[in-house]
Amino acid sequence: MKKKNLGINSRMIHAGEFENPLGSATVPIYQSSTFIFENADHGARCFSGEDDGYIYTRIGNPTIHALETLVADLEGGAEGIATSSGMAAVNTLYMALLSKGDHMISSAAVYGPSRVVMEQHWSRFGVESTYVNTSDVEAIKAAFKPNTRMLYIETPANPTMEITDLKACAALAHEHGALLVVDNTFSSPYLQRPLELGADAVFHSMTKFLNGHADIVAGMIVAKDKALGKKLRSMMVTMGCNMDPHQAFMVIRGVKTLGIRIERAQQSAMKIAQFLEAHPKVEWVKYPGLESHPQHQLAKEQMFGFGTMISFGLKGGFEAGKILMNSVELAILAVSLGGVETLIQHPASMTHSKMNPEDRLKAGITEGLVRYSVGIEDIDDLIEDLEQGLAKI
Numbered sequence: 001m002k003k004k005n006l007g008i009n010s011r012m013i014h015a016g017e018f019e020n021p022l023g024s025a026t027v028p029i030y031q032s033s034t035f036i037f038e039n040a041d042h043g044a045r046c047f048s049g050e051d052d053g054y055i056y057t058r059i060g061n062p063t064i065h066a067l068e069t070l071v072a073d074l075e076g077g078a079e080g081i082a083t084s085s086g087m088a089a090v091n092t093l094y095m096a097l098l099s100k101g102d103h104m105i106s107s108a109a110v111y112g113p114s115r116v117v118m119e120q121h122w123s124r125f126g127v128e129s130t131y132v133n134t135s136d137v138e139a140i141k142a143a144f145k146p147n148t149r150m151l152y153i154e155t156p157a158n159p160t161m162e163i164t165d166l167k168a169c170a171a172l173a174h175e176h177g178a179l180l181v182v183d184n185t186f187s188s189p190y191l192q193r194p195l196e197l198g199a200d201a202v203f204h205s206m207t208k209f210l211n212g213h214a215d216i217v218a219g220m221i222v223a224k225d226k227a228l229g230k231k232l233r234s235m236m237v238t239m240g241c242n243m244d245p246h247q248a249f250m251v252i253r254g255v256k257t258l259g260i261r262i263e264r265a266q267q268s269a270m271k272i273a274q275f276l277e278a279h280p281k282v283e284w285v286k287y288p289g290l291e292s293h294p295q296h297q298l299a300k301e302q303m304f305g306f307g308t309m310i311s312f313g314l315k316g317g318f319e320a321g322k323i324l325m326n327s328v329e330l331a332i333l334a335v336s337l338g339g340v341e342t343l344i345q346h347p348a349s350m351t352h353s354k355m356n357p358e359d360r361l362k363a364g365i366t367e368g369l370v371r372y373s374v375g376i377e378d379i380d381d382l383i384e385d386l387e388q389g390l391a392k393i
């Protein structure tokens with residue numbers, strides 16, 4: 001049976017390459033910084049690339065390689081490049097693909113630090129950027145300049161849950177000689193595969209769904225073709241933002257249950273979104289699975305499910321948000337998402353607090369917006385928790 005013909009749940013468990021002379025059932029942790037050469041010639045061949053033997057863990061490591069090939073397989077890409085964190089993946093992409101004088105277009109409601117690092121730091125090296133509501137294709141079109149080299153999309157966006165049309169973005173980017181890069185953290189390859197829709201590179205904060213247990217920080221880039229993969233890997237190696245073998249082992253373990261974790265959590269997410277939408281203290285709910293979501297149809301077309309992230313606004317605004325944060329007992333008050341435990345947070349005072357308040361409002365992140373990441377607890381317990389929390393407002 002060819003591994004590549006297997007379904008995605010089977011591949012989560014069996015894809016990923018590693019040499020296995022002792023026949024271990026799982027991928028061992030090669031906790032070694034360096035690797036022994038057989039002799040001087042072998043060392044020379046490893047460095048010249050004639051031999052693909054391991055040299056040094058920043059450059060490559062068998063445990064990390066197993067994870068890189070696993071995620072590349074799930075995303076349908078040619079090469080995976082593991083990084084120490086999601087932000088290391090973001091900066092590797094910016095550093096490898098943008099130069100002085102280049103311009104990038106991105107989603108206004110993007111993960112906060114991805115925007116802050118571009119506007120405050122990459123700008124110091126002459127990289128220009130424009131942030132628009134990318135769920136509006138016309139707004140993207142209008143933002144292109146002759147020096148635009150990258151279209152950087154996060155969909156669903158963080159935390160507004162706006163959906164961007166990836167096929168349209170790929171066509172637009174390529175028409176202008178730019179690359180399409182997608183932050184797929186909110187969906188994971190189980191729910192959305194941007195490379196199949198025309199993206200050139202996709203990346204993850206594996207801290208979230210892929211690992212799924214809130215115990216590791218990690219990132220991964222997957223390039224559609226080998227040449228781009230080589231360029232990105234060489235940048236990751238030079239910047240030194242490699243993953244550690246122990247991290248890789250943990251994520252490999254997490255990915256095995258990605259499918260069943262998401263199925264369970266998104267079933268609950270739909271019920272919670274419906275519960276919130278009917279609640280008198282809730283002003284609005286954004287969940288791609290609701291008919292009321294402005295891009296519900298697009299979500300149906302480009303995603304394989306509606307995910308586990310919900311954002312909602314409380315009629316009582318900022319103060320009501322604070323009361324809810326302090327009143328929930330089961331949902332954990334913490335940033336991050338995509339784990340087995342349900343998390344709740346308040347972007348205006350937490351994840352997006354470093355954004356300029358005017359840009360924040362323009363990006364749709366209102367003062368009372370609450371972000372809720374649904375875990376795999378019993379649905380009745382989650383609803384009861386929200387019910388008692390909302391009652392205190």
Ligand SMILES: *Cc1c(COP(=O)(O)O)cnc(C)c1O
Nearest residue numbers: 085086087111158185205207218
């Ligand atoms: C968390 C996150 C990141 C950053 O990843 P880290 O692993 O925290 O460095 C980037 N994008 C999105 C959408 C995220 O949720």
